Amino acid sequence: MSTTWLPCGKYHETYTQDHAWWQTTFIRGKMIALFAVLFVGIPLLADDYGLSICNNVGYTVLGALGVQLLIGYCGQITLGHAAFLAVGAYTSTLMILEFPWPQALLDWGLAYPISILVAAVVAGIWSVFFGLPSAKVKGFYLILTTMAAQFITVDFIITQYVSQIGGRGQAFSLPVGTIKVGPWVIDSDLKVYFMMLVLSIFLIAVMVNLLRSRVGRAWVAIRDNDISASVMGINVFGYKLLAFFVAGFIGGIAGAFWISNLAAISPEHFPWSWSLWLVGVILIGGVGSIHGTVFGSIFMVVVIEALQLVIMQFVDTSWGSRLFMDFLFIKEAAFGLVICAFMIFEPNGIAYRWWQAKNYFNLWPFSY
Amino acid sequence: MSIQSRGTKAFAFLFAVALIFGLSSWAGAAQINIGALNDMTGATSDVGKDYALGIAEAFHYINDTGGINGKQIKLYQFDYGYRIPEALTKYKLFKRLKCVAIQGWGTGDTEALAPTVAKDQIPYVSASYSGHLTNPEKTPYNLFISADYSTQSRGLITAWYDNKWPKKQDFGKRKPRIAMCYMFASPFSSASIKAAKDQAEMLGFEIGDDQDVSLFAIDTKSQILALKEFKPDVVLHTNTVMSVAATLRDAYSLGLGADHIIKNWGFDENLPKLAGEAAEGAMGCAPWAFFGEDVPMMDKVVEYAKKYNPGVPLEKRTIHTVQAWANVLGMAEALKRADAAGDLSGPSILKNGFETMRDFTIGLGVAPITFTSEDHRALSIARVYEYTQGEFKLLDTVDLQKRWPEKYANEWIGW
Secondary structure, three states, rough: OOOOOOOOOOOOOOOHHHOOOOOOHHHHHHHHHHHHHHHHHHHHOOOHHHHHHHHHHHHHHHHHHHHHHHHOOOOOOOOOOHHHHHHHHHHHHHHHHHOOOOOHHOOOHHHHHHHHHHHHHHHHHHHHHHHHHOOOOOOHHHHHHHHHHHHHHHHHHHHHHHHHHHOOOOOOOOOOOOOOOOOOOOOOOHHHHHHHHHHHHHHHHHHHHHOOOOOHHHHHHHHHOOOHHHHOOOOOHHHHHHHHHHHHHHHHHHHHHHHHHOOOOOHHHHHHHHHHHHHHHHHOOOOOOOOHHHHHHHHHHHHHHHHHHHHHHHOOOHHHHHHHHHHHHHHHHHHHHHHHHHHHHHOOOHHHHHHHHHHHHOOOOOOO | OOOHHHHHHHHHHHHHHHHHHHHHHHHOEEEEEEEEOOOOOOOOOOHHHHHHHHHHHHHHHHHOOOOOOOOEEEEEEEEEEHHHHHHHHHHHHHHOOOOEEOOOHHHHHHHHHHHHHHHHHHOOEOOOOOHHHHHOOOOOOOOOOOHHHHHHHHHHHHHHHOOHHHHHHHHOOOOEEEEEEEOOOOOHHHHHHHHHHHHHHOOOOOOOOOOOOOOOOOHHHHHHHHHHHOOEEEEEEEOHHHHHHHHHHHHHOOOOOOEEEEOHHOOOOOHHHHHHHHHHHOEEEEEOOOOOOOOOOOHHHHHHHHHHHHOHHHOOOHHHHHHHHHHHHHHHHHHHHHHOOOOOOOHHHHHHHHHHHOEEOOOOOOOOEEOOOOOOOOOOOEEEEEEEEEEEEEEEEEEEHHHHHHHHHOOOOOO
């Protein structure tokens, strides 16, 4: 059932109405305002640093969406998602550097967009490969098999073999001008920001649409009780693999996007800790919520930046430099405590608080 | 909680954020802003913390002794925990703060940022001494006051070949055997492997299979057992000290019987503490003096360590503090020269500052440094120490430029 609060006397009469996007004028207004802020406000007001933080948030959103799909909607715990980001990043990079592109495609700026698509498909297929054990194992055992994805993909295949292609050593650098989308060379934070925005909105829309389709309902059924789902006639294994494919597909796009931000990659950019970090994002944001993925990403990136900026103000004081040195460790500890605190006091994450706040205003003055 | 108190809290939060961002953007008139990226909590924090302390102390020294021709330096120093995405945002923050130059850290982020740094024309003095950063045609704004990793590795192999190989039983009967231990996935660890193999081939070594040793390794027995089949005479290590110490311990306990040569980040005062007896005879490259050695400027290094970080005992300070001082003193000299030329922009700091240095001496046991517009290798000399009987003793000094002038000038730059 839709969770949108409609004006008194208005009712949904069809299933389509119940699942429609932006059901009231107020919601449409809010969304237009949000788009105005994202596409006009931030680009006008933010400097390179601000845009860089936004791009970091976007990269985290793109990375965490797949994790949210697997853990939050399909109940398949994963701790190896950075591997699929790496597959996407390396596929895209190698295609740009090594593929004999026809000159026309290069001139039209289609090489990078095509490489993103191929990267997504390759990462999706690679993810399915590591989803195969989900037919037999779940819970902690599945965690271990997904961790294997990290070690086999990044530490072994990419490090030992893929990184050696072209004899460049470990780090691949993309020459200026090679990352081009149509007529635009992606060579500034602003252009990266717009690309991030388009990709994030597109993938969030795809995810939301999938989740309100037959496929999404099957995933949720598997998450809630896979035996019941099987009894209802859902092809549990097939849908699990589809979830792995879609998660890998989105991860591949995230990885391919990352190279536009940095124009260089090495296996060091995809450590196992990044997989763990992405799980932290959805835990803090809210498991089983697309909003939660975005809120968690904003929280994880912005909080660290804010803490650093707070420290910076006190470095010149007599006690400040000492605080600076000690605070680094406090910062890490504080971050761990925040995750613990969310688990204990708000296991539904920031998304639940957002929902409560929205309800408070939507139902005002009768919000009791 | 009342709505009023919520409102007050929200206001306080917004005010704090506004204050932070407002203050961050402020910059005084007679001050020069410098950014510093350090790793004090991440993968390379075992050596990064001491380096970070050294950076802060050295800038205090510069300011206390008149700054840059009277202008004070404002240092913005951040720990990025060796997380590449965070390094990127910090770099953008430095740009917002109008930093004229940056003190960077690791190979991963320095190499990744190199194209951006070149585009923005901001001199970037790193603690990564990767040879890939020394060709101004490719990375014009990357610099450091050290022998690059490739020069270090070539020097180490040469020093072992000159000093140790002739004393071995099999000398003259067969080729010497060398193997290399490093983290394959790390651009830092693997930066000089190509150069090391080239040098080994040139000197007639037989080269064994590389061993993948993580920067976080605490057990390397499987790698040592693999090495035992090859029976190397010498093993080159290019990881940081904790990983190198673990490898040396396992090599000692499993009786590998090879000598060990170590790049600078794996060869410091902590190595004997961590590896114990296994460190005896280990050789490493140190382009600077060890902390507390009797060389010019070391008294200042020790004095400022005591003054600004009294909580860190002097016996725990290492050569990495000295490295940081070398990078800061080199940058300060470039800033002074650029300022004297009346232009403190990035291109001026490079052209009127760094690239005017010819055999410039900063003390700290560092050989005279030279930068030109064609070559950013500050030093061609690898100073090789041996740890023996509880002391680091200078074993040999290999000057690659003097020994192989043609190859050094034309073939070895940039890798």
